[in-house]
Amino acid sequence: MFKMLIVEDERWEREGLLDFLDWGGIGIEIVGTAVDGIDGLEKSLSLLPDIIVTDIQMPGMNGLQMAQKVREWLPDVRIIVLTGYDDFSYAREAIQFGADNYVLKPVEEEEMRKVMDKVVRDCELKRRKKQEEEALQQELLSRERVAAEKKISDLLKGRRRDATPSSLMDEHGLSIHGLAYSVMIVVTPSGDVESRIRQALNGLCVVVGCDEIDQASVVIVPIQAEHPFPAELAERLVQAAGELSCIGVGEAVPEIDQIHESYKQAVNTVRFGMFRDRRGFVTYTEVEQVKQDFSLHSHEFFKKWQELSRQLRIQVAANDAAKLDELLEELFHEISLHPGAGKDYIAAHLNILIGEISLMEENGTEGTFSGEMHLGQDLLMLNRLQDMQNYVRHFIIGLWARLDEKRNRKDDYIVNKVIRLIERSYGSSSFSLTMAASEVFLSPNHLSVILKKAIGKSLHEYLLEYRMKKAExxxxxxxxxxxxxxxxxxxxxxxxxxxxxxxxxxxxxGEYQEFMLRK
Known part of the structure; x- marks a missing residue:
């Protein structure tokens, strides 16, 4: 729909024009009316119509004067003037300064429709052309942005050594000679903060997506080489990123072609921060310091780890769930006290612990170590210590529950395993009581007694019933x-x-199949 303003000083003519045509049917919405040229100018500038229909002869400011002023502000607006035979010279003047058409009074419906149809077609053509130009402009901007981000990505990965401060300034608006450059990785829950960061840093930065970490942005900031990252700038960045953000900061480098070094440090630093659930800034210097401190005391941590692991194995065997949960909390509390212990180091130790406890589940049942090896390797895919804790707790408590079922509800355990075995093997004609008994390390007679007591059926009866159910x-x-x-x-x-x-x-x-297919 195109917006139209009617400017007419005669009330009856103004109101008559409102219902003169089925405006909606030809794609026009009347957004307002004005009683003279001054009122028409004000409403044109506030309503921004696509089309103006105006009388010429009006008190104060006539239609031609109004139209000329409107053209200065709204050069694309379509203007149709209404004029009588006596004022036809005004119509010629209107066409000269750019009115799109004129209609003689008294207005005839056919003539008005013909003029408005042409105006609507012109508006549609203009709008379509504008949309195409905007789409082309967006495509060009998108291509430029992709190309610019590719150059930045190459620079951050050390694949582009020809960058200079001036070339980076030309491509991204970044900065001035005589400065050092620092890279930060910003990780937020939403991941959509790039525009806020640019605004917070007054545009004195380059912000691109990070292809190594989900929901992360890379920020390149020029800083004074002799000074640390400005505290006031850091505060603004935290406010822009949000309180839940983690920001890893690489050390400043003096040359732009060395920025890949700061980027690598920032990636490792923010991964450390994410793993330890840190908020706000985490610097590379800080991370290196805690790693160095841990290397001096790692033997103490390992000794404590071995003791807690031993106690965990004992409690799994001793059937004490409360104590087991308590020991798991103590284990991860010990990890939290040693921030220099990296993710890979912790994951490797937890994987060994899972393997040792898994071996306590006997007889090759579901969930044994051989079947859980890939789960231990999944620890490396977790980026937060809390996620590792939840994973390990779920695994160990689950394994304990299965062992508890075997210890305290052995018959139920055996029956459930045989039923699962039937559900997997019913399609084999060689499946038998003897085969099932060997799977649970019982004699066929003993297994028959257990099944009869538990489900009231022999294995043969249950197997036959299950086979008929699957056949149906x-x-x-x-x-x-x-x-x-x-x-x-x-x-x-x-x-x-x-x-x-x-x-x-x-x-x-056959009868059953035919009967069911007819239903």
Whole structure:
């Protein structure tokens, strides 16, 4: 829809124009009316119409004077003047200064529609051209931005050694000779802070996305070489990034082509901060210091770790869940007291602990160490110490629960394992009581007694019931042959399968399949 303003001093003509045509039907919305040229000028500047229909002869400021002033502010507005035969010379003058058309009074509907249809087409053409120009401009800006970010990425990765302060200033508006350069990595929960950072630092920075860390931005800031990062600037950056942000700061470098060194330091520093759940600034110097301190006392940490690991294994075996939880809290508290212990170091030790405790789960049951090796390796994918703690606690408590089930509810454990075994192996015609008994290290007779007591059925009865249930599902949902279904449920003898199915469902497999397909 295009916005239109009507300027007419005669009330009855002004109101008549409001309903003169089906304006909405031709793509026009009347956004206002004005009673003279002065009122029309004010409303034009406030309503910003696409089209103005104005009378010529009006008191105070006539239509031509108003239109000329409107053109100064709104050069693209379409202007249609209304004029009588006696004022036709005004119409010629209006066309000369740029009115788009004129309509003679008294206004005829057909003539008005013809003029307005042409004006709407012109507006549509103008709008479409403007949109195409804007889209082209956006595409060019996008290409320039991508190219600029690629250059910055190459610079940060050490792949571009030809950068100078002046070239960086030309490409990104960054800064002045005689300064050092510092790289920061800003990680926030939202990840969308680049415009706020630019505003907070008054544009004296380059901000691009970080392709090594999720929801992170890289900020390059010129600073005085002799001074640390300005505290006032740091405060503004924290406010822009948010209280929950973590900002890793690399050391300043004197030359722009060395900035990859500061970038690498910032990446390692912010990863340290994320792992330790730090907020605000974390400097490379600080991280190196805590790592050095830890190297001097790592033997004390390892000794404490070994003792806590030993106690954890004892409590898993001793069936004391409360004490186990308490020891896990103590273990991670000990980790928190040694910030210099890096993520890879902690993950490796936790992986060993998981492996040692996993070996306590006997007999190759689900969740044994062989089946959980990849889970231990998943620790390296976690970026926060709290996530590692949750992961390890969930794993160890889960393993303890399975061991507890084996110790205190051994029969239930055996029955559940046999049922899961049936659910996996029912399709094998060779599956038998003897095979199931060997899986749980019992004699067939002993297993039969346990199953009969627990579920009121023998293994053969339960297996047959489960096979018929699966056969019914296949007959109901597929069009495969009965012989195929029989083989899938472990009864390759089709005749025998048909007899068993009819006993269970009161009709042959073929009859049942046909009946279900007709429904």
């Amino acid at each position: 599902e296949l007959l109901r949902t597929t069009r495969n042959k009965v012989s195929w279904v029989a083989e899938q449920v472990g009864i390759p003898n089709t005749s025998y399968f048909g007899t068993l199915f009819k006993q269970a469902y009161g009709m042959t497999p």
